């Protein structure tokens with residue numbers, strides 16, 4: 001047990017996938033895991049543990065945003081001993097060449113959040129992915145013929161910005177797209193010495209305004225999941 005999860009001690013595997021959407025966690029467990037068992041239902045933030053290609057693995061919903069995700073990431077590491085954490089999420093694209101349904105492998109994550117100002121004051125920390133996980137994820141995506149972009153992303157505290165065009169400053173500096181959790185994941189992974197990666201599927205486009213349905217975001221994007229599972233378990 002932890003403050004926000006009712007999984008038993010040792011019930012969560014050392015490798016865990018982290019979707020924001022708890023229903024995506026359920027879909028991942030039902031679609032990809034052998035013998036999945038639900039390990040958490042506190043607050044409806046579903047989590048499951050099973051195996052994939054014979055290796056133990058878990059999936060845990062985190063909710064939306066760094067405040068929520070940070071709670072689960074902290075407890076998975078400190079209360080359940082998780083060592084490899086791979087976020088599998090959706091994002092908006094900032095760039096013409098990054099299309100809806102493409103993958104983004106987040107090498108680093110900028111943020112507009114105050115989370116790291118609280119930690120570091122006026123100094124800036126650069127939240128980055130684990131290189132071994134990133135490299136293997138890219139290789140797996142290439143082998144599967146998936147369109148995958150590697151680079152910087154934005155982890156925002158805000159989904160609906162007052163100034164819609166504010167994304168352009170990030171696009172100008174090569175940032176590929178926007179989501180809401182990776183900077184917190186990478187920062188906590190660095191603090192506690194564990195491995196982390198964020199694999200994203202582009203669900204909508206800030207330039208073309210193309211978007212996917214909520215159902216598609218919950219139950220498809222399976223390429224992303226296979227890349228995350230293979231990269232995490234082959235390098236664990």
Ligand SMILES: O=P(O)(O)O[C@H]1O[C@H](CO)[C@@H](O)[C@H]1O
Nearest residue numbers: 019020021064089090179180
């Ligand atoms: O699809 P998930 O993993 O929830 O990720 C993205 O979707 C949510 C916003 O719609 C935020 O959590 C953002 O990071």
Ligand SMILES: O=c1cc[nH]c(=O)[nH]1
Nearest residue numbers: 090091092178179180
């Ligand atoms: O955080 C997110 C997730 C998907 N699409 C966006 O525009 N932002």
